[in-house]
Amino acid sequence: MKSLKDAIEQKGLIISDEVLKVDSFLNHQIDCPLVMEMADEFYEHFKDKKITKIVTIESSGVAPSFATACRFGVPMVFIKKAQPSTMQDPVSCQVFSFTKNKYYPICMERQYLSEEDNVLFIDDFLANGEAFKAAENLIKECGANISGVGIVIEKAFQKGHKYIVDAGYDFCALASIASIKDKKITWAK
């Protein structure tokens, strides 16, 4: 997606060979037309998959997931990082964060996904795939089918890409980074 790659090159901040900061348009301040265009791209890729729900993990995935859910005309569900005391029948698991070098919990209400659901999982970033693996656990525990994985920006040189592709999921990354070296991004495609 050219406009996204342009935004990354013009407004992204390369912190290290592994860390790219896109706070100015994606995960703190949000460029709404750009996110709507992401939703169009995801729709184009997954439109034949009979998607019934969009699922993400709070918080940075919420805006692109909401836009995509609007485009598909289906509800979205965001998996939570803190379990509200009012949750009735939660499914939950632990996610390992490489950034923070510790586990954190995620959870959702079981009732919002069922065996009838074809889920499109959307997230802002894919790195080592730990968040995806945890979401995959919850979605499968609810009996739902994962029909696609849509990622806004993937660091294809980390482990997540291979995990998702090897697992056979229909996968779409809108911007795929092959490497970051000396403050320069090389695109994978």
Next chain:
Amino acid sequence: MKSLKDAIEQKGLIISDEVLKVDSFLNHQIDCPLVMEMADEFYEHFKDKKITKIVTIESSGVAPSFATACRFGVPMVFIKKAQPSTMQDPVSCQVFSFTKNKYYPICMERQYLSEEDNVLFIDDFLANGEAFKAAENLIKECGANISGVGIVIEKAFQKGHKYIVDAGYDFCALASIASIKDKKITWAK
């Protein structure tokens, strides 16, 4: 907003005289057309305010804020509950949570708001107004002007409503609850 009140009455879960759960369409699973309609209502109310940014606090405010920002054609910023290590010039403060009976921090990058900005603050719920007061601090610390406060569901019998109205803000709640008694909601308007 009639469709919102209908959704609350038909799908909301009254946990106690103070707690209403709307997880099935607003803050866990999201009914996208309903949220788009909320954005239309906020636009109608605040359209003459020369709004330049929509601001919310993650996570449940993100979807209605994003939809509203799309409607106004301006960026949105979501205030964060955890400070990323990559934040450059954060403004931060503490929020008191009555539900959890403790303080938690919120923060944002100073650069995303300036004296030029007319902010519309949007959130899913208004109860005691503690989250709003903290956001108000951050927004003012950046020098920006708060031109409006838009709330999806307010519990008008708690302290937040009076605080915002007394402070003279242009205020719009899409559903205003006067009281909850014996599992029944009385609307304020």
